[in-house]
Amino acid sequence: MKTTGNTIFLTGGTSGIGLELARRFRDLGNTVIISGRRKDLLDRIAAEDGIAGITLDVADPDSITAAFETVTTEHPDLNVVVTMAGIMVEEDLRDPAHLTTSEQIIDINLLGTIRTLTAFTPYLLTKPDAVIMTVSSGLAFVPLVDTPTYSATKAAVHSYTQSLRIQLADTGVQVIELVPPAVQTGLLNGVPNPEWMPLDExxxxxxxxxxxxxxxxxxxxxxxxxxxDAERENRYDTTVAALNHSR
Known part of the structure; x- marks a missing residue:
């Protein structure tokens, strides 16, 4: 991926990794468009950071269709899409009530990614230097048992990305997977954990x-x-235990 001269659209770019990545891409000389569900927040970011934003709910297929039309009409040079939108919620699998939470996580993290890429991939196939960047997680490879559906959706995003990369191998579209560790954002419970990796770093x-x-x-x-690298280094069981040591 070249890092300047792109037109980049990020879903879920109003906070955390998405917003900070949008700022860095802007500073490198790219045109950046972010999206989110709150228009007031998008307007504030536009005023403070000079980053354009559009409203989008990745759980709503009609919203994705509308976002695609808006972005490609207003920014016809679009050549990079980053699927950043996601939620992380703790679940107790012994409680049947968790199913509602699980369905919401799947709808946003996995189906939201698939819906977005289904809408934008045909357009990117026509563009030079085109890039699709998905966002999984270290938890795609070793689950955090308190967030089972989140971990499962990120494993699915990883697998989906691999299939997408192979299917697009002869098209010129580069497929990149960004794999964050635990980062100090408000993704889980709205409170950054000081033991996690600082966002700027x-x-x-x-x-x-x-x-x-x-x-x-x-x-x-x-x-x-x-x-x-836990599984490939034959330390998967010990890594699962270490990650979930507090249980």
Whole structure:
């Protein structure tokens, strides 16, 4: 992926990793458009950061269709889509009431990603230097048992991304998977955990990896390799136990 001169659309770019990544891409000389469900928040970001935004709910197919029409009409040079939108919620699988939460997580994290890519991929196939960037998680490779559906959706995003990459291999569209570790955002319970990776450090390292490895298939900061490499290094069981040691 080249890191300047792109027109980039990010879903879920109003906070956390998405917003900070949008700022970095803007600073590198890209046109950046973000999306989210709250128009007031998008308007504030536009005023403070100079980043355009459109309303989008990735759980609503009609909203994705409308967003596609808006983005491609107003920004016909669009060549990069980043599927950042997602939620992370704890669940007690012993309580049948968790099913409602589970369905919501799947609808946003997995189906939202698939819906977005279904809408935008045919358009990107016509563009030079086109890139699709999905966002999974270190938990795609080792689950956090308190967030079982979140972990499962990220494993599914990883698998889906691999299939997408192979299907698009001869099209010129690059498919990249961004794999964050636990990062200090409000994704879980709205409160950053000070033990997690600082947001600035994560984005700094990720952007440098994109710059240094323009043909990379996965963007892996050092801190996520404990999870990403657990199975291939034959330490999966001990890593599961270490990650979930407080249970």
């Amino acid at each position: 994560f984005v700094d390292e990720s952007v440098k990896l994109i710059q240094d490895q323009p043909d990379a298939e996965e963007i892996l900061v050092n801190r996520v390799r404990f999870l990403r």
